[in-house]
Amino acid sequence: MGSTPKETDLRDAAYIPDGRTAVSLSQLIDMQHKAHGFRFASPHTINSVMMGRHKSRTRGRGLNFEELRQYRLGDDIRSMDWKVTNRTGKPHVRVYSEERERRVMLVVDQRSAMLFGSTRVMKSVAAAELTALAAWRSLDAGDRVGALIFNDHEIAEVRPHRSRTQIMRMLSVLQRHNVELLDSTRINTDQTATVVNGDQLNHVLTELNALAGHDMQIVLVTDLYGADNKTEELIAQLSRHNDVMLGFIYDPMEAKLPDAGRLAVSDGRMQLEIDTKDRELQKKYAYAFEQRLERAHKFLQAYHVPVFPISTAEPIEEQLQQLMQGGVV
Numbered sequence: 001m002g003s004t005p006k007e008t009d010l011r012d013a014a015y016i017p018d019g020r021t022a023v024s025l026s027q028l029i030d031m032q033h034k035a036h037g038f039r040f041a042s043p044h045t046i047n048s049v050m051m052g053r054h055k056s057r058t059r060g061r062g063l064n065f066e067e068l069r070q071y072r073l074g075d076d077i078r079s080m081d082w083k084v085t086n087r088t089g090k091p092h093v094r095v096y097s098e099e100r101e102r103r104v105m106l107v108v109d110q111r112s113a114m115l116f117g118s119t120r121v122m123k124s125v126a127a128a129e130l131t132a133l134a135a136w137r138s139l140d141a142g143d144r145v146g147a148l149i150f151n152d153h154e155i156a157e158v159r160p161h162r163s164r165t166q167i168m169r170m171l172s173v174l175q176r177h178n179v180e181l182l183d184s185t186r187i188n189t190d191q192t193a194t195v196v197n198g199d200q201l202n203h204v205l206t207e208l209n210a211l212a213g214h215d216m217q218i219v220l221v222t223d224l225y226g227a228d229n230k231t232e233e234l235i236a237q238l239s240r241h242n243d244v245m246l247g248f249i250y251d252p253m254e255a256k257l258p259d260a261g262r263l264a265v266s267d268g269r270m271q272l273e274i275d276t277k278d279r280e281l282q283k284k285y286a287y288a289f290e291q292r293l294e295r296a297h298k299f300l301q302a303y304h305v306p307v308f309p310i311s312t313a314e315p316i317e318e319q320l321q322q323l324m325q326g327g328v329v
Helices: 025-034 082-088 123-142 164-185 202-210 229-241 281-304 316-325
Strands: 064-070 092-097 103-109 144-150 155-161 216-224 243-249 261-268 271-275 307-311
Touching: 025 123, 025 164, 082 092, 103 123, 103 155, 103 202, 103 307, 123 164, 123 216, 123 307, 123 316, 144 164, 155 164, 155 202, 164 202, 202 216, 202 271, 216 271, 216 316, 229 281, 243 281, 281 307, 307 316
Parallel strands: 103 144, 103 216, 216 243, 243 307
Antiparallel strands: 064 092, 144 155, 261 271
16 A cells, blocks of 8 residues: 655645635535535445444344334344234344444545546546545544545555544545646646556555455545456455445536537647547547446446446535435435
8 A cells, every 4th residue: 555645735835726626625624514415325235325323224133123024035033023923923023223333435536537627627626525525424424434545656545533633634635636636737847748547546446455344335436537347346346345336527528529629628738739520539539438437337237336427517515415316325
């Protein structure tokens, strides 16, 4: 595991965060006041994301009586209520719930591919905002929260703890990565184009498999750049013993290239002119996005991993509330 990076004084950074192209620490702290009105719920697991020290749906001989219901195939015979069974003539079991503390691991993509945005914010900023909301919501629920924050060449680990101090440390590390992502394009005079490390996603998931163990809530926040068959295998391994969710970050312009004629695009160092009216280019552009989105949905179908799409165009908390109303989170 890469060591946690040393804290830096962002007041001396070459770029002052504007909240759109780079996130500020105060912006992430303010997310605490927006972390309500939604929850993340996995349709197949016994717990919901961010539920923390709430009553779990673990079926068994727990601490608190929850309900009496008819026997179902697979129920523990030791939970049988023989008095009710004899009286009704139908097998009944007593169901209990228990108090459980959860470990939540937030896995956040801050690679150079995330430095893209056409409307409200960059994808990297949207990912940071979503992470902050998840962190504050988890802390409020009494969970132990940690993070793996990765860019093209580094993985920063913040171990799960249940404290505001730990959340602040996590957000500081996240904000530093976010600002450095933009600073790298502003300060570096090397004219070599930015190379996105597509393998880094699998590196992170490999290390996460070694860390996670069992019964951890894992929230992946990424645009899935570089995802391949190995990515699916690694997520499948994680989902066998943990609750995994995927926050798929995207920008509306990624889905469809605007028909705006010739445009100059830049990564901050290199500039390229493209003809957006080129039909072949439009098709290839849309196909690349559709492939990533299809892979995201494949995770949901094959491994029962809930996928919630997050756009850069709208406030994150509003999208989560809309998704909750639609039964997604």
